[in-house]
Amino acid sequence: MKRKITLKQIAKELDVSVSTVSKALSNSKEISEDTTQKIQAFAKLYNYKPNNIALSLKNRKTKTIGILIPEIVHHFFSTVIRGIERVANRRGYNVIVGLSNESFTKEIINMEMLANGSIDGFVLSISKETLLKQDYHHFNATINQGIPIVMFDRVVNEVDCDKVIVDDFNGAVKAVNKLLENGCKNIALITTMDYVSVGKLRTQGYLEALQNNGIIPDSNLILKIDDSLDVENNLDVLEIEIAQFFKSNPNIDGVFAVNELYAVSAMKVARKLGLKIPDDLQVIGFTDGVLSKHATPSLTTVSQHGQKIGEQSANLLIDRLEAEDSETEQYFTNNEKKRDFIKMVIETEIIERESTK
Amino acid sequence: MKRKITLKQIAKELDVSVSTVSKALSNSKEISEDTTQKIQAFAKLYNYKPNNIALSLKNRKTKTIGILIPEIVHHFFSTVIRGIERVANRRGYNVIVGLSNESFTKEIINMEMLANGSIDGFVLSISKETLLKQDYHHFNATINQGIPIVMFDRVVNEVDCDKVIVDDFNGAVKAVNKLLENGCKNIALITTMDYVSVGKLRTQGYLEALQNNGIIPDSNLILKIDDSLDVENNLDVLEIEIAQFFKSNPNIDGVFAVNELYAVSAMKVARKLGLKIPDDLQVIGFTDGVLSKHATPSLTTVSQHGQKIGEQSANLLIDRLEAEDSETEQYFTNNEKKRDFIKMVIETEIIERESTK
DNA sequence: ATATTTAACGAAAACGTTTTCGTGTTAACA
DNA sequence: TGTTAACACGAAAACGTTTTCGTTAAATAT
Incomplete structure (x- = not known):
C-alpha cells in the first residue's frame, strides 16, 4: 500500500530542497533545465499530484461548492444538481451535497458544518420548515462571514444574494x-x-x-x-x-x-x-x-428547466467567487463597486402531450 | 464582512498563546479554570469553530466520503445517495458527489480529482463504459494508495473491495x-x-x-x-x-x-x-x-431498497476507515488480520400493485 | 532551608503546499 | 583584477490546527 508521494519525499529522494521541487514542477525558470527534467520525470514516475487539502489551506479556498437542498430523491432537485455539477466540473470545482430533509435545524447544522472551511460558497434551496419559521439568520450569518450564497427556486427577499428562479x-x-x-x-x-x-x-x-x-x-x-x-x-x-x-x-x-x-x-x-x-x-x-x-x-x-437553473446558479456563484479573487489582488483597493445581486429568471415552457387537446 | 475567527486571533486578543487557546477549548486540565472560562466565553462570543481544512491536513483525514455514480437524475441512484448521506451525517461525515455520466474517462478524472486528499474513501457504482472496456486499473490504483472503496449495485470481481449488491x-x-x-x-x-x-x-x-x-x-x-x-x-x-x-x-x-x-x-x-x-x-x-x-x-x-444499499455501503466504508485508525494507534503492530472484504447482499421484495392479479 | 512535585502556560513541530527573500557560485564586464 | 549580473538553488514563512515537550513559578515534602 503506497501512500501518495509528497514534495518532501521527492526532495529527499533527489537530494534537493522542497522549494526546488515545487518550482520545477511549475516550470519555474528559476530552476535549471537539467534538474527540472529530472524532477518532472521522477514526479511523473511516482504519479505525483499535489494534495488538495494542503492547497486549500494555503490558498484559503477549497474550489468546492456546497449544495444544500431539501431532498434528493426528487426529479427537479436532482436535475438541478446535475446542472451544478456540470459547470462546476467544467470550471474546476467539486460539489459537496447536504440534505436538509425539509428541516430547519438540519439545514443549519449542515450549513455550519460546511461553512467551516469546507466550501467556498453555497447553492441552496430553502427548506419548508425554514420558510414556515421565516428565520433566515443562518443565511445572513454565512454571507457575513464572506461565504457567498446563490439561492434557487425557493428563495426569499430577506436575504441579499444572487437568486435563480423559475418564472x-x-x-x-x-x-x-x-x-x-x-x-x-x-x-x-x-x-x-x-x-x-x-x-x-x-x-x-x-x-x-x-x-x-x-x-x-x-x-x-x-x-x-x-x-x-x-x-x-x-x-x-x-x-x-x-x-x-x-x-x-x-x-x-x-x-x-x-x-x-x-x-x-x-x-x-x-x-x-x-x-x-x-x-x-x-x-x-x-x-x-x-x-x-x-x-x-x-x-x-x-x-x-432544472438543469439550466443549476447551471446558471453555479455560474453566478463561481463568477462571484472569482471576482472576489481578482478584487483582493488589486494593487489599488479602489473600492470598485461589487457586482449587484442578480435575480435571474428562467423562463418556463409548456410541453404538450396527451392530456390536452 | 467578518472573516471567521482563528485560534491565533483569539490568542492575540486575550494575550495568551495559541496552544493555550487550543487546550482551553478542548477542556484540557492543563489550563486553569479561570483562563479556560475566559477563553471559552470569548470563543463562544465570536462563534469560533475550528477550520475543517486545517484539521483535515493535520489529521490526514477529511471526514468526507466521495460518491461516484453514473447518473443522478435517476430514482435508484438518488435513493442510494440519500441512504449514504443519512449514515454519513450521523457518523460525522460529509459526502462529495461526482458524476461519471456513464463515461470511462469522466469516472477516472473525477476519481483522481477526489483521491488527491479530498476524501477518505469512495462509495461508487461503475459506469457502463467502464464495464464495457473492463478496465478497472483506476479502482485498484486508488485502493493501493490506501483509499478504500465500497462498490454497490454495479460491481465487478476484478476489484478487491467491499461490495453491496441487490440480489x-x-x-x-x-x-x-x-x-x-x-x-x-x-x-x-x-x-x-x-x-x-x-x-x-x-x-x-x-x-x-x-x-x-x-x-x-x-x-x-x-x-x-x-x-x-x-x-x-x-x-x-x-x-x-x-x-x-x-x-x-x-x-x-x-x-x-x-x-x-x-x-x-x-x-x-x-x-x-x-x-x-x-x-x-x-x-x-x-x-x-x-x-x-x-x-x-x-x-x-x-x-x-436503494436507501438500505446506501446505508450499508456507507457503514461498511466508515467501519473500514475507522478500523484503519485504531490499527495505526496500536502499540503492538501485531499484524492482526484485516477484516476480509465483505459482499453484502440486500434482499429484494416484491411490491404487489395493480399490474398483477 | 533545600529538594521535589505540581500547576499553568508557551514554543515548536507537524500536516503539504507555494512564494518571497536570501545566498553562494559563476560568468560577464570594466 | 575587481565589480557586478545572472543563475540556480535553499531557508523560512504562511495557511489553522493539535500535541509534545519544555519552562517557570509556586506549592509541597523532607
Missing part, C-alpha cells in the same frame, strides 16, 4: 391560458398551502390568467392540499380528497396542478370517475419529470 | 415465480444487453425460474433493448420495438422487465394493442420508483 407566475399564466384556448370553461386549481413561495406564485398566476380573460375565480374550484403530511406515502388520502373535489364540482373541464403528482393523481381519479382525458377533462401540471412523460395519458406540463 | 438473480426468480403462480403460461423478458451485470443477473434469474418450473425458455420471448441509445429521449423507438415484439408473439400473457421504464412502456403498448392489464397480460418490473407507483395501472415491482 412560476408566468408559467402558471401560460398553462391556464392554454386551457382556456383549448376551450375549458371551468378550470380548477390544485395547489399547496401558501407558505411555499412557488405554490403561492403559481396560484397567483392562475388567478391572473382567469381575470385577464374576464373570468371571476371561483374559490370552490381551488383545492389546497396540506402537504405537511407525507403525500408520497399517503397517496390514497390525496386521491380521496381529489375525488371529493371532483364530485362536488362536476362542471370542471380543466385542471391546472402545481406539481406533477397532483396532476397525475387528478388524471387517475378522473378516469376512475369515468371522465375521458382530454375530451372531458384537460390537465396541465408543473415540473416536467418522469411522471409526466410516462403517465397514461402522458401529461402536458410546464417545464422548469 | 438481482433471486429478485428475478421471485418475479417470474409470481407470474407463474398467477397463471401465466408464456412469460416474456424485456432486458438490456448483457454487459451490464445487473441486466445479466436478472436475465439469468428469469431463465432459472422457468427451468425450475419445467418450462423451456423460448428465445423469441426475450427482447434485448440496446440501451446505448438514450432511451429516455427516444421513447418512441422503444415503444415501436416493444409493439413489434408483442405482435410477433401474441401468446404472451406475462412480462418481466428488468427496469421500470421497460415495464411501463410495455403496459402502455399493450393497452394500445387492446390488451387488458392484468386480465390479458400481467407485468412485473424491477426498481421501485415513482413510475411504478404512479403508473396506471400501478406496477407490481421488485423493490431494490
